[in-house]
Ligand SMILES: Nc1ncnc2c1ncn2[C@@H]1O[C@H](COP(=O)(O)OP(=O)(O)O)[C@@H](O)[C@H]1O
């Protein structure tokens with residue numbers, strides 16, 4: 001059998017240390033190789049014992065878990081830290097991740113949660129180490145790659161169908177057009193992609209990349225944080241807890257997208273419904289911005305404002321307007337909308353509450369489960385029109401946004 005996962009337990013309370021050690025003693029693939037009662041002792045022990053995983057209590061007298069993790073990251077980088085904390089310490093989560101912790105467990109946790117975290121962290125680190133070692137060889141033989149296309153699905157207003165479209169578009173491009181697709185949930189605070197695809201962000205998500213974002217991202221780590229969906233697409237989920245979202249900087253997002261597009265033919269990004277610097281970073285990187293609107297006055301008003309800003313920022317050429325839930329019974333006609341925003345609608349998707357909500361609740365995209373429906377066909381048509389069709393957009397040469405334009409320059 002393969003080596004056991006060597007764990008160091010760090011907690012100032014001796015009963016907790018004993019309890020954790022006892023729980024882990026039942027696992028045949030995990031071995032507790034030492035314990036420490038303080039941050040200082042943790043570092044000494046880690047240097048001596050070289051554990052794979054350190055279970056670190058956050059609150060300890062003398063050096064706390066965060067400071068100890070910071071030191072460990074530089075002194076024993078092979079030791080992956082799983083931070084343990086009591087509830088109500090959301091800020092600790094952020095600080096731990098920044099210090100270099102790989103996982104965060106909230107006390108009280110079950111023994112299943114504990115062992116799952118240890119195994120996950122361990123296998124992620126192993127994969128990473130293995131790939132780093134193998135990297136020169138694989139890179140030599142690698143074929144020259146063409147950068148994938150980045151399609152951002154954006155809207156200045158929530159609830160208009162961005163996630164629905166992003167997910168189904170990504171799946172349609174993979175299953176119907178044979179594209180190598182990665183879907184990124186950039187609704188970092190309250191991402192829904194996981195729900196629509198029935199995936200678990202606790203398993204893998206962008207959260208694990210946070211400690212690397214500012215110091216130069218290892219492409220292999222990004223790949224390792226994506227989950228495979230049964231449709232064939234890969235998915236980079238939003239963090240499982242919203243506090244982490246603000247640690248994802250505009251520069252960090254750009255680095256992630258850079259890596260994703262290098263490794264795929266199509267990157268679909270499900271954006272958040274606001275217009276901050278992080279979203280701007282994404283729009284900057286995008287080749288196409290699918291801007292979703294519905295036949296509601298509020299949606300139309302926001303789109304008008306967005307189009308003005310987009311023009312100021314030099315994005316106009318990559319915007320495609322997608323009218324979702326197009327339904328003639330709503331009292332607003334498409335022609336009225338076009339007149340109001342001074343632009344043609346490029347694509348239309350019908351309203352089909354039954355198919356869409358059924359798919360959502362089952363966690364299976366409707367382009368897979370209900371291909372005959374009009375809404376699936378509309379999304380497929382959208383995919384064909386937008387994806388892999390870059391040459392046909394005569395204005396598709398990347399245009400650089402005017403320098404010095406900030407988000408609110410238009411005001
Ligand atoms: N074409 C459609 N027909 C019917 N319902 C839709 C359609 N598109 C989206 N919906 C529903 O609208 C709601 C919001 O969709 P969602 O994709 O989550 O929007 P967003 O990501 O913009 O917030 C969901 O309940 C979804 O099922």
Ligand SMILES: [Mg+2]
Nearest residue numbers: 162163187192
């Ligand atoms: Mg959404």
